Amino acid sequence: MRYLTLYKYFLRFSFTKAMEFRLDFFFRIVMDIIYYAVNILFFHVIYLHTPMLAGWTQDQMIIFIAGYLLCDALNMTIFSNNVWWLPQFINRGDLDYYLIRPVSPLFFLSLREFAANSFVNLFVAIGFFIYALTQYQTPFEWYQLTFYLLMLFNGVLLQFCIQLLFVLPTFWIQSQRGLLDFFYAISFAGERPDRIYKGIVRILFTYVVPLSLIASYPARLFMDPFDSWTLIQFIGITIVFWGIVLTIWKKGLRSYSSASS
Amino acid sequence: MKGLASVISMEFRKILAYRSDFWVTFIGQTLIQLIVARSLWQSIFESNQVESMQGFDLNMITLYYLLVPIGTRILAGQNIGFLSREIYDGTFTRYLIYPVNVFVYKSTTYLTHSLFYCFQLFFIYLIYQIIFGGMTFHPEQLFLGVLIFFVASICYMFLCMMVELIALWADNVWTLMVMLKFFVTFFGGGIIPMDFFPLWSQKILALTPFPYLISLPVKTMMGLMPLNESITGIGVLIVWSCIFLGMLQLLWSKGQKSYTGVGI
Numbered sequence: 369m370r371y372l373t374l375y376k377y378f379l380r381f382s383f384t385k386a387m388e389f390r391l392d393f394f395f396r397i398v399m400d401i402i403y404y405a406v407n408i409l410f411f412h413v414i415y416l417h418t419p420m421l422a423g424w425t426q427d428q429m430i431i432f433i434a435g436y437l438l439c440d441a442l443n444m445t446i447f448s449n450n451v452w453w454l455p456q457f458i459n460r461g462d463l464d465y466y467l468i469r470p471v472s473p474l475f476f477l478s479l480r481e482f483a484a485n486s487f488v489n490l491f492v493a494i495g496f497f498i499y500a501l502t503q504y505q506t507p508f509e510w511y512q513l514t515f516y517l518l519m520l521f522n523g524v525l526l527q528f529c530i531q532l533l534f535v536l537p538t539f540w541i542q543s544q545r546g547l548l549d550f551f552y553a554i555s556f557a558g559e560r561p562d563r564i565y566k567g568i569v570r571i572l573f574t575y576v577v578p579l580s581l582i583a584s585y586p587a588r589l590f591m592d593p594f595d596s597w598t599l600i601q602f603i604g605i606t607i608v609f610w611g612i613v614l615t616i617w618k619k620g621l622r623s624y625s626s627a628s629s
Numbered sequence: 630m631k632g633l634a635s636v637i638s639m640e641f642r643k644i645l646a647y648r649s650d651f652w653v654t655f656i657g658q659t660l661i662q663l664i665v666a667r668s669l670w671q672s673i674f675e676s677n678q679v680e681s682m683q684g685f686d687l688n689m690i691t692l693y694y695l696l697v698p699i700g701t702r703i704l705a706g707q708n709i710g711f712l713s714r715e716i717y718d719g720t721f722t723r724y725l726i727y728p729v730n731v732f733v734y735k736s737t738t739y740l741t742h743s744l745f746y747c748f749q750l751f752f753i754y755l756i757y758q759i760i761f762g763g764m765t766f767h768p769e770q771l772f773l774g775v776l777i778f779f780v781a782s783i784c785y786m787f788l789c790m791m792v793e794l795i796a797l798w799a800d801n802v803w804t805l806m807v808m809l810k811f812f813v814t815f816f817g818g819g820i821i822p823m824d825f826f827p828l829w830s831q832k833i834l835a836l837t838p839f840p841y842l843i844s845l846p847v848k849t850m851m852g853l854m855p856l857n858e859s860i861t862g863i864g865v866l867i868v869w870s871c872i873f874l875g876m877l878q879l880l881w882s883k884g885q886k887s888y889t890g891v892g893i
Contacts, residue, residue: 391799392800395802395804406811420676557665560669566668
């Protein structure tokens with residue numbers, strides 16, 4: 369309850385801050401919409417030259433795109449800004465201010481900034497998701513949709529965990545950005561359907577850095593016959609990754625010297 | 630001239646200051662883009678049961694996606710915020726006492742980065758040779774491609790400076806720069822080769838600077854562009870550069886009256 373109240377204050381503060389820079393707020397909304405448009409256009413251009421991609425027709429692909437745009441919007445709204453600043457706090461020694469507060473520092477640092485502009489774009493992503501469902505030719509049951517949404521939310525949490533795993537090495541390496549740039553480069557792989565990957569690359573993006581589990585596998589779970597075992601595995605993997613994050617976070621805090629570099 | 634040589638030397642040192650960051654990002658980004666693009670196009674070729682599409686076979690498309698990330702880096706030079714950040718925090722004022730014009734200084738630092746990334750192109754060719762081999766090496770294509778990239782980076786620099794100068798009126802222009810990057814990357818053929826775009830859109834885009842910024846130099850390096858078209862492309866880039874430079878001067882003459890130097 370205490371954490372919920374605190375999160376309410378985070379929200380209030382974030383919206384107030386966003387409204388102070390209204391032009392920037394507006395620009396950020398437009399920027400995200402252009403990002404969505406570029407992604408949609410990319411697949412549209414590809415489907416001008418092929419009827420199928422990775423075993424999916426265009427309307428199936430739109431379901432996948434809508435899924436990952438929804439994941440992206442949620443991640444951008446809730447976590448992304450916070451993860452962006454975390455390596456700098458560690459590197460400059462600003463983490464001290466968060467360690468002395470009577471709340472979990474990981475909670476505070478992960479959720480303190482709510483991206484108000486991305487929240488607006490979340491509605492755009494939801495709108496596109498609904499459009500994708502209306503374009504989808506195959507009939508589906510409501511429970512399939514519910515599980516798809518549940519899996520996408522699980523994907524957002526998994527993405528957050530993976531992102532943190534690229535940031536936490538900042539405790540040991542002298543870098544202002546951690547491996548965040550590398551994460552942004554690699555996360556691009558999750559924006560493509562998993563079936564295009566083969567061999568070791570497929571293993572890499574499914575088990576080692578499970579970017580395919582964020583949006584691609586959930587889309588498959590929605591379109592293929594439902595498999596409860598896969599669903600359980602998804603959630604299990606997210607829990608394992610969260611456990612790894614917590615372990616490294618604790619080890620990192622023990623190594624944290626507070627002095628800026 | 631001696632002063633500018635010092636600026637170039639200083640910028641080279643800055644680029645190499647965080648070497649591990651630099652190489653991890655460079656190799657990581659390049660390899661990931663390559664793996665994803667090759668997997669995607671392999672899947673497309675297999676779906677259509679063809680060995681080439683729009684004049685690209687799998688090896689050519691791989692080379693295309695190897696050259697694009699580094700080409701985009703050459704274009705982007707010093708990256709987002711090279712003017713706007715200093716306008717925003719007020720440190721832009723220091724250029725008033727520098728013994729060189731602010732735009733000459735900024736252009737030098739920007740183009741030093743571009744030049745550095747030009748050297749990386751040779752690594753790209755090397756990686757390609759090691760992994761796939763068999764590619765015929767054409768130094769004249771490589772030279773012309775790099776030259777076009779460098780001219781393109783001057784053109785893009787003026788365009789970026791225009792957008793960055795908007796910071797004289799608006800608080801934050803980072804988002805505008807990201808939008809510009811999206812446009813240039815997509816409409817310049819950085820995400821998908823322009824040959825795959827519908828013909829009508831290719832004709833419209835030919836009237837903009839976008840195809841000359843990425844697609845033209847990359848295709849020149851790959852030997853997919855006739856020499857006369859490459860030369861014409863350089864001419865088009867120079868014309869666009871002049872237009873952007875004129876607009877930049879206009880913007881600066883109006884904008885400097887708004888600059889307070891207070892900062893955040």
